Amino acid sequence: MGLERRAYNPKEFLFDPALLKDLDWASVRGYLSPFITNEAPGEGWLWVRPLQIEDFDKGYLQILAQLTSVGNVSRLDFERQYWKMQQSGGYYITVIEDTRSKKIIGAATLVTEFKFIHNCALRARLEDVVVNNTYRGKQLGKLIVLTVSLLAKKLGCYKMSLDCKDPLIPFYKSIGYKLEPGNANSMIVRYEVDNPS
Amino acid sequence: MGLERRAYNPKEFLFDPALLKDLDWASVRGYLSPFITNEAPGEGWLWVRPLQIEDFDKGYLQILAQLTSVGNVSRLDFERQYWKMQQSGGYYITVIEDTRSKKIIGAATLVTEFKFIHNCALRARLEDVVVNNTYRGKQLGKLIVLTVSLLAKKLGCYKMSLDCKDPLIPFYKSIGYKLEPGNANSMIVRYEVDNPS
Numbered sequence: 001m002g003l004e005r006r007a008y009n010p011k012e013f014l015f016d017p018a019l020l021k022d023l024d025w026a027s028v029r030g031y032l033s034p035f036i037t038n039e040a041p042g043e044g045w046l047w048v049r050p051l052q053i054e055d056f057d058k059g060y061l062q063i064l065a066q067l068t069s070v071g072n073v074s075r076l077d078f079e080r081q082y083w084k085m086q087q088s089g090g091y092y093i094t095v096i097e098d099t100r101s102k103k104i105i106g107a108a109t110l111v112t113e114f115k116f117i118h119n120c121a122l123r124a125r126l127e128d129v130v131v132n133n134t135y136r137g138k139q140l141g142k143l144i145v146l147t148v149s150l151l152a153k154k155l156g157c158y159k160m161s162l163d164c165k166d167p168l169i170p171f172y173k174s175i176g177y178k179l180e181p182g183n184a185n186s187m188i189v190r191y192e193v194d195n196p197s
Numbered sequence: 198m199g200l201e202r203r204a205y206n207p208k209e210f211l212f213d214p215a216l217l218k219d220l221d222w223a224s225v226r227g228y229l230s231p232f233i234t235n236e237a238p239g240e241g242w243l244w245v246r247p248l249q250i251e252d253f254d255k256g257y258l259q260i261l262a263q264l265t266s267v268g269n270v271s272r273l274d275f276e277r278q279y280w281k282m283q284q285s286g287g288y289y290i291t292v293i294e295d296t297r298s299k300k301i302i303g304a305a306t307l308v309t310e311f312k313f314i315h316n317c318a319l320r321a322r323l324e325d326v327v328v329n330n331t332y333r334g335k336q337l338g339k340l341i342v343l344t345v346s347l348l349a350k351k352l353g354c355y356k357m358s359l360d361c362k363d364p365l366i367p368f369y370k371s372i373g374y375k376l377e378p379g380n381a382n383s384m385i386v387r388y389e390v391d392n393p394s
Contacts, residue, residue: 149386
């Protein structure tokens, strides 16, 4: 079900849904069998679109909880964070809705960062990727990651990166991500916060 | 030379310089010998502070060029990107100025990201760390990275991460960063852009 078939107000989304049109799927055709895109996701009841406030009620946080701890996020907390993201810009949280059940069944976040290097470039990052376990076998993981990756390309980003655990390396390799030899380390330091979830 | 000894207008900086006061240096004391902080950096002519527009003339881009390609960034390009960062929020580019020569001799970027996970947490990233080669032996690399890391802690971030090449792992380990077993992979995809630098 393409976006063009739906009436919508762009302001009702975290980012303009028009950005998800005409992505360069031809460049990643080889990664998908059968070939699907965000505008033709293989099942008519799937809708790939930007996050909306209403997704609080459509299970967006519940699906994130399949990924990591979410904690007790009230609707007010959710709205506040949503508006902070929208005001800041650079947050492209994209979801897959099952329009039959009106539930979010997959999501991925693209975050962009302004740089001075590389001619004041834009850098992209992939965050918080999750697809509901009960929807396996439909390439929805590839679909949602490739959607935001192609969006990063469309926005003019020179590079998109992600951090992942060892078991996910083959998945990301299967859609074009690489571990660059000698330059593939992600290091972290953790801080205690007042409201751990 | 402490910030308190200088008269300044907070609006003249990318972020409020008061944020760099009273960082939790006690928590990282063991990483430094002799002990230095951003407010007492060991030499009276060093000034650790937020980026300013004027740093275009003080060699900020030239020092970034020691790190990677910068390209042809005009003063107008620089100012546009600076204002985009300030308007967006979440950009904490911190520099070390040699106030004798009025040159930028070190820099590091902290970027923060709003999350829904972990009770609408704030995530931190370290980017674009560089210290002029001619200032070795003064712990300035540790100083600038720890300054922005402690700023992330002060801002309430639950985690700070960085991507680095293999030879830099010992340096970051020496100041508390870790490669988490099974979860230390950074993968990327690169895109061609119209104005490669």
